[in-house]
Amino acid sequence: MSDEKFDLIVIGGGPGGYVAAIRAAQLDMKVACVDKRASWGGTCLNVGCIPSKALLHSSEKFIETRDHLAEHGVKTGKVSLDLAAMMARKDQVVADLTQGIAFLFKKNKVTPFHGAARITGPGTVEVVGDNDDIQKLQAGKILIATGSEVAPLPGVAIDEKQIVSSTGALTLGKVPKRLVVVGGGYIGLEMGSVWRRLGSDVTVVEFLDTIVPAMDAEVAKQLHHSLEKQGFEFRLGTKVAGAETSKSGVTLSLEPAQGGETENFECDVVLVSIGRLPYTDGLGLDEIGVNRDNRGVISVDGRFETNVPGIFAIGDVIPGPMLAHKAEDEGVVAVEMMAGQSGHINYDAIPAVVYTAPEASSVGRTEEQLKADGVDYNVGKFPFMANSRARANGDTEGFVKILADATTDAVLGVHIIGPDAGMLIAELALAMEFGASAEDIARTCHAHPTLNEAVKEAALATDGRALHI
Numbered sequence: 291m292s293d294e295k296f297d298l299i300v301i302g303g304g305p306g307g308y309v310a311a312i313r314a315a316q317l318d319m320k321v322a323c324v325d326k327r328a329s330w331g332g333t334c335l336n337v338g339c340i341p342s343k344a345l346l347h348s349s350e351k352f353i354e355t356r357d358h359l360a361e362h363g364v365k366t367g368k369v370s371l372d373l374a375a376m377m378a379r380k381d382q383v384v385a386d387l388t389q390g391i392a393f394l395f396k397k398n399k400v401t402p403f404h405g406a407a408r409i410t411g412p413g414t415v416e417v418v419g420d421n422d423d424i425q426k427l428q429a430g431k432i433l434i435a436t437g438s439e440v441a442p443l444p445g446v447a448i449d450e451k452q453i454v455s456s457t458g459a460l461t462l463g464k465v466p467k468r469l470v471v472v473g474g475g476y477i478g479l480e481m482g483s484v485w486r487r488l489g490s491d492v493t494v495v496e497f498l499d500t501i502v503p504a505m506d507a508e509v510a511k512q513l514h515h516s517l518e519k520q521g522f523e524f525r526l527g528t529k530v531a532g533a534e535t536s537k538s539g540v541t542l543s544l545e546p547a548q549g550g551e552t553e554n555f556e557c558d559v560v561l562v563s564i565g566r567l568p569y570t571d572g573l574g575l576d577e578i579g580v581n582r583d584n585r586g587v588i589s590v591d592g593r594f595e596t597n598v599p600g601i602f603a604i605g606d607v608i609p610g611p612m613l614a615h616k617a618e619d620e621g622v623v624a625v626e627m628m629a630g631q632s633g634h635i636n637y638d639a640i641p642a643v644v645y646t647a648p649e650a651s652s653v654g655r656t657e658e659q660l661k662a663d664g665v666d667y668n669v670g671k672f673p674f675m676a677n678s679r680a681r682a683n684g685d686t687e688g689f690v691k692i693l694a695d696a697t698t699d700a701v702l703g704v705h706i707i708g709p710d711a712g713m714l715i716a717e718l719a720l721a722m723e724f725g726a727s728a729e730d731i732a733r734t735c736h737a738h739p740t741l742n743e744a745v746k747e748a749a750l751a752t753d754g755r756a757l758h759i
């Protein structure tokens with residue numbers, strides 16, 4: 291048992307927590323970071339962003355080699371899948387990156403603790419290790435960065451074999467013949483894409499009448515169409531009422547979302563991905579009186595402090611999009627403010643990306659939100675079909691859509707579906723951060739031939755001046 295004293299204890303070593311710990315150490319705080327996982331990086335590195343992107347990349351290479359290289363004049367022999375090798379590569383990527391964080395902690399003199407943390411009082415944390423050994427830590431400030439967990443679906447018990455969460459979907463031992471994805475959000479569509487490419491028949495069951503409902507409706511519609519072309523089946527406006535597993539597979543009971551006749555749907559594996567909920571189990575928040583809403587989301591003020599002085603929270607446990615880069619930025623800002631700096635985060639300019647093929651990305655408000663807010667806006671759209679680089683690459687699906695204020699020309703939102711949409715959105719997040727107008731983007735010289743020229747053309751199109759269409 292020890293009674294180590296720190297300036298700051300960060301609970302959770304995900305992208306929010308570990309980045310906050312490093313920044314706090316840079317600001318000369320004595321910092322501890324606690325995680326109950328054996329490896330650093332939280333959901334994102336261990337069972338989220340990174341392993342999913344590794345599998346998306348590998349499965350895209352498989353499809354590219356099998357179906358598309360010939361059109362470039364590249365001949366291959368019979369292409370076959372080595373799933374074990376693909377999984378092993380993904381695991382190695384994760385292992386390398388999580389070990390990288392241990393190195394960064396050492397370099398920045400962050401003291402690491404492995405074990406489950408519980409806040410026992412103002413400034414005191416108990417860490418219970420694997421062997422039930424207890425360490426008592428003290429600090430002036432505590433930062434909760436314990437992330438989120440999979441939202442459960444009533445009547446559908448996850449066993450991580452036949453009925454899996456995203457975590458199980460990252461480690462399936464063989465390609466399921468029939469996969470049902472419950473939930474048409476980005477995680478379900480990404481994991482569905484991996485297994486579709488590797489050979490599964492994929493059906494997405496979604497309660498609402500659209501997939502990716504938070505995205506601009508035109509982008510959502512195009513993504514739906516593109517995925518359908520790849521063989522996805524969609525059952526929109528449908529809810530899953532229950533599931534029964536047997537040796538031969540899973541029988542799902544499906545019902546129309548508004549109620550009606552139940553139908554049975556047979557498959558081999560079900561992926562439940564209807565969203566995520568903040569994770570604060572065992573932290574002792576009720577005992578110390580930290581306010582949360584009925585979904586468990588912790589309330590914080592503009593300095594990320596909870597209603598209990600000295601206890602702060604960031605990332606997936608507080609309001610806002612559950613995204614790694616949002617958690618990271620909040621971590622940095624929270625500790626900078628603790629250190630007396632002003633800190634800065636602009637919630638209007640947080641990009642979001644769906645890493646399907648084509649990718650979909652967005653920053654700022656959607657057209658539907660602008661309408662609801664009663665804002666007058668101009669729309670500039672430019673299709674990748676008219677972009678020379680997309681044509682040269684043979685990757686022409688999708689468009690760039692810029693929404694600019696009708697009076698001031700300020701960029702209010704940008705929505706992209708197409709090749710490298712996830713990279714292209716960075717320019718627009720920067721533009722919005724600097725308060726750019728569509729004219730600013732249109733007058734910025736963009737290299738030729740690049741996909742980025744579609745961004746410039748969309749900016750010109752807000753004023754009816756696109757040049758290549």
Ligand code: FAD
Binds near residue numbers: 342616
């Ligand atoms: P987390 O990363 O969840 O980390 C919290 C950590 O706290 C965990 O390691 C947990 O073990 C630890 N912890 C919890 N309770 C305790 C306790 N009592 N004591 C000690 N430790 C504790 N986001 C993106 O931006 N881009 C993507 O491409 C993307 N892809 C995703 C794909 C999948 C399949 C999933 C599931 C998520 C994805 N996300 C993505 C979301 C992203 O992973 C999360 O938004 C991000 O990890 C949140 O960071 P965090 O630091 O708040 O929490």
